[in-house]
Amino acid sequence: MxxxxxxxxxxxxxxxxxxxxxxxxxxxxxxxxxPDGVLSVSLRTFSDDFSAAVARATKTAVLPDHMVSAxxxxxxxxxxxxxxxxxxxxxxxxxxxxxxxDVTLLEFRAERPSVTLRGARVLNxxxxxxxxxxxxxxxxxxxxxxxxxxxxxxxxxKALP
Amino acid sequence: xxxxxxxAAATLLVATxxxxxxxxxxxxxxxxxxxxxxxxxxxxxxxxxxxIALFEQRVGEDPSSAADRSRLAALYLRRAxxxxxxxxxxxxxxxxxxxxxxxxxxxxxxxSILASARLAQHDFTGALEAARSLVASDxxxxxxxxxxxxxxxxxxxxxxxxxxxxxVEHAPASLSLAPRLARWYELTGHLDRAVLMSRxxxxxxxxxxxxxxxxxxxxxxxxxxxxxxxxRAGAARLLYDSALTANAGDYRVLAGIARLDAQRxxxxxxxxxxxxxVLQRLEPGTLGILREAWLAVGDTAQxxxxxxxxxxxALTQPGAIHRAWGxxxxxxxxxLDDVLRRVRRELQSRRDVYGYDLxxxxxxxxxxxxxxxxxxxxxxxxxxEDAVLWYHAGVIAAAVGDGAGAxxxxxxxxxxxxxxxxxxxxxxxxxxxxxxxxxxxxxxSSALxxxxxSSARTSPPPLPVGTGRVAGSTP
Numbered sequence: 001m002x003x004x005x006x007x008x009x010x011x012x013x014x015x016x017x018x019x020x021x022x023x024x025x026x027x028x029x030x031x032x033x034x035p036d037g038v039l040s041v042s043l044r045t046f047s048d049d050f051s052a053a054v055a056r057a058t059k060t061a062v063l064p065d066h067m068v069s070a071x072x073x074x075x076x077x078x079x080x081x082x083x084x085x086x087x088x089x090x091x092x093x094x095x096x097x098x099x100x101x102d103v104t105l106l107e108f109r110a111e112r113p114s115v116t117l118r119g120a121r122v123l124n125x126x127x128x129x130x131x132x133x134x135x136x137x138x139x140x141x142x143x144x145x146x147x148x149x150x151x152x153x154x155x156x157x158k159a160l161p
Numbered sequence: 162x163x164x165x166x167x168x169a170a171a172t173l174l175v176a177t178x179x180x181x182x183x184x185x186x187x188x189x190x191x192x193x194x195x196x197x198x199x200x201x202x203x204x205x206x207x208x209x210x211x212x213i214a215l216f217e218q219r220v221g222e223d224p225s226s227a228a229d230r231s232r233l234a235a236l237y238l239r240r241a242x243x244x245x246x247x248x249x250x251x252x253x254x255x256x257x258x259x260x261x262x263x264x265x266x267x268x269x270x271x272x273s274i275l276a277s278a279r280l281a282q283h284d285f286t287g288a289l290e291a292a293r294s295l296v297a298s299d300x301x302x303x304x305x306x307x308x309x310x311x312x313x314x315x316x317x318x319x320x321x322x323x324x325x326x327x328x329v330e331h332a333p334a335s336l337s338l339a340p341r342l343a344r345w346y347e348l349t350g351h352l353d354r355a356v357l358m359s360r361x362x363x364x365x366x367x368x369x370x371x372x373x374x375x376x377x378x379x380x381x382x383x384x385x386x387x388x389x390x391x392x393r394a395g396a397a398r399l400l401y402d403s404a405l406t407a408n409a410g411d412y413r414v415l416a417g418i419a420r421l422d423a424q425r426x427x428x429x430x431x432x433x434x435x436x437x438x439v440l441q442r443l444e445p446g447t448l449g450i451l452r453e454a455w456l457a458v459g460d461t462a463q464x465x466x467x468x469x470x471x472x473x474x475a476l477t478q479p480g481a482i483h484r485a486w487g488x489x490x491x492x493x494x495x496x497l498d499d500v501l502r503r504v505r506r507e508l509q510s511r512r513d514v515y516g517y518d519l520x521x522x523x524x525x526x527x528x529x530x531x532x533x534x535x536x537x538x539x540x541x542x543x544x545x546e547d548a549v550l551w552y553h554a555g556v557i558a559a560a561v562g563d564g565a566g567a568x569x570x571x572x573x574x575x576x577x578x579x580x581x582x583x584x585x586x587x588x589x590x591x592x593x594x595x596x597x598x599x600x601x602x603x604x605x606s607s608a609l610x611x612x613x614x615s616s617a618r619t620s621p622p623p624l625p626v627g628t629g630r631v632a633g634s635t636p
Binding site: 024025026028101102132133134135137139148149150151152153154155158 | 210246247248436439440443462463466467469470473474476477
């Protein structure tokens with residue numbers, strides 16, 4: 001009853017309308033280095049874009065509802081999102097993949113622990129082969145601090161401060 | 162169903178009664194900010210998505226139900242507002258159109274949904290058509306007239322908007338009416354009245370327990386925006402913080418905080434708030450603030466990244482140009498011809514003051530100051546109390562040798578908001594030191610030849626100040 005009443009209110013109250021919206025191509029990656037050295041990467045990406053990119057890059061089929069196999073998703077992300085810590089490439093292992101509405105959420109974990117991400121070099125080129133306006137955001141949390149940066153077409157690897 | 166309608170109507174009526182004395186609202190301070198107990202946005206989102214699933218199913222089972230399509234459209238619109246999803250805006254628009262195609266009678270509310278969806282798509286002409294259809298169904302309904310007035314404001318048709326708003330100005334305030342009246346006051350030179358009206362909207366919002374966390378935050382944020390516009394940064398921050406209490410992590414509020422921090426030169430704080438906002442939604446205005454902030458702290462590589470992202474996101478916006486992006490480019494002397502072409506294209510159908518402001522500022526950057534002055538005349542025609550408009554007008558007046566006019570405009574800018582941007586304020590004050598001291602004093606040509614006036618074109622860039630209304634969600 002309460003939910004439907006709220007729905008009716010929505011019909012009457014349209015003043016707080018959405019900001020003008022548009023189809024922007026973007027992903028969000030969050031790197032987190034835990035005190036015990038475990039490095040995890042959380043990725044959010046629009047499912048339709050991601051599944052199309054994975055299918056093309058790995059020559060695999062898109063499963064129903066824009067799902068892709070764990071193996072294909074893992075291969076694609078490893079190619080597109082690169083991370084070097086102390087000069088060595090970090091190997092990411094897919095821990096989970098799930099859907100939330102139009103978004104796919106992927107959780108990766110580094111195979112080896114790290115001491116710090118300071119000076120680590122990172123580059124995220126996900127979906128740039130598809131969209132000229134692709135913007136990938138990356139937030140890194142480590143050593144009690146966080147740093148956010150962006151990657152768009154032509155971006156090169158960046159060192160974390 | 163009828164009981165539900167009555168319940169909703171009763172809720173609004175009770176809320177309306179609480180603002181009988183709407184012109185007696187007090188100034189902002191901690192004791193008067195009405196904030197409802199925090200809600201659980203996650204639970205609300207879950208319930209919203211369940212409702213969407215339910216009505217999607219119902220529409221699938223009965224495609225001829227206009228009512229179900231209308232409700233589904235309203236829910237899509239709500240999710241678009243809460244998540245920034247473009248797809249949901251187009252879905253809302255499509256469902257509303259389909260609903261109205263099925264049935265127009267006893268379906269008037271759907272015109273309102275359609276108007277809102279079209280506004281979000283920057284289809285202002287389409288929004289006006291929808292609003293007018295709504296008004297046609299009941300020409301005396303205050304909320305409908307206010308909606309039409311709001312669309313007319315967006316189109317820059319201020320005289321027509323004034324007729325609509327004058328007709329409803331003394332109607333009992335409602336959650337639908339009060340914010341629109343506030344917007345009218347804001348754009349037409351009555352900022353104090355806009356603040357009072359936003360306060361009343363806040364009280365209405367608090368009295369209504371049917372609002373979502375996002376909606377509660379929106380009303381608080383709007384009140385904060387208005388306080389910021391008149392230079393009351395402390396009050397604005399308090400309202401923004403209250404909005405975050407209502408809806409933790411609200412990207413629009415975080416963007417407002419970033420803007421506020423940037424205006425006072427607190428660049429590191431601006432970066433923290435701005436990054437938190439863009440991680441949820443890439444909005445060109447916020448990316449512009451972040452670019453300025455990174456430049457200010459000396460990290461040109463980060464600044465370049467944000468500039469590139471800002472352009473990428475701005476170019477996918479609906480409409481001919483994203484205003485904040487355009488101003489940002491002009492302030493950096495970039496893509497001036499492109500900005501001018503785009504803004505002039507938009508001005509063909511949307512002749513609002515911020516469009517003319519951007520045209521004038523761009524022409525000034527191109528050295529075409531006589532044309533710039535004409536554009537600024539249009540930008541000031543509604544008397545909008547926005548310090549940035551008056552600052553631009555002052556700089557341009559100085560550039561064409563109108564020293565007296567420049568002084569008046571710059572003094573007005575600073576009086577309206579002494580903190581509209583740390584570098585702009587400094588530049589305005591510097592200009593004032595070389596301008597004639599009174600309207601009748603020395604020839605305007607002296608101002609034209611003064612180094613400060615002529616250097617205005619390459620002056621420190623003003624920050625984007627909220628003229629953009631466009632955003633795109635991150636996943």
